[in-house]
């Protein structure tokens with residue numbers, strides 16, 4: 369029997385805004401591979417039916433985005449340590465025997481983006497400050513702790529969510545009141561915005577940045593616009609800045625490699641193609 373053309377896709381709701389189809393289609397073309405990667409608009413109630421049908425339709429894997437990253441864990445036969453720790457999955461692989469493997473590559477993408485664009489960054493240099501305590505913050509906390517960051521100051525508008533993450537991820541985390549965030553920045557070796565503030569259509573971050581030291585690494589998970597107000601302000605203060613697009617691009621690498629057999633490279637061309 370002829371081998372089926374491998375399919376992959378991204379499951380979300382909404383999904384039209386996702387840049388993953390453009391990213392993976394570019395890689396398929398660049399490496400001359402047979403395959404297709406499609407956006408899949410899936411409601412909560414249809415998630416299980418869709419995921420269970422995918423391997424039967426020739427899908428070798430899928431990315432998972434909002435709001436399904438937590439719910440999809442229920443349908444996995446095997447879950448990676450990273451996904452278990454983070455409590456969410458963004459990458460599914462359908463094994464030949466039909467079993468579903470769930471992984472989370474968001475923390476990997478976060479770290480690979482920094483390594484590529486701020487190669488001199490030293491995790492052990494000092495504390496990291498994370499703004500926000502949503503799903504993205506969970507992956508970033510795990511990645512930073514793995515990398516050896518000695519201390520994490522976590523601050524969130526809704527303090528209870530930050531307290532819950534501290535209870536879950538441990539004593540390396542100190543929770544700071546949202547209104548006090550500006551006062552902790554002079555201690556930071558790294559500052560990360562994991563909130564949706566600064567995104568086109570949303571309000572800007574209002575945390576006063578003047579305490580930031582020169583040379584502090586400042587990065588944003590927001591990539592639309594690419595240069596957020598946080599990044600331009602931090603740059604003006606002499607900080608090293610890394611935009612959020614690379615996190616998205618790098619989180620796609622492990623899935624693509626598993627599904628299509630080639631480890632894709634993230635470079636300037638990838639950025640240009642995905643930005644369109």
Ligand code: ATR
Nearest residue numbers: 500501502503504505524525526529562563564565
């Ligand atoms: P994600 O999974 O992408 O992290 P999320 O779980 O909805 O998305 O988290 C969004 C983050 O942005 C949260 O930390 C949220 O703060 P709350 O927990 O207080 O909601 C933060 N955020 C969103 N809008 C905000 C605003 N206007 N001011 C401050 N923080 C905001």
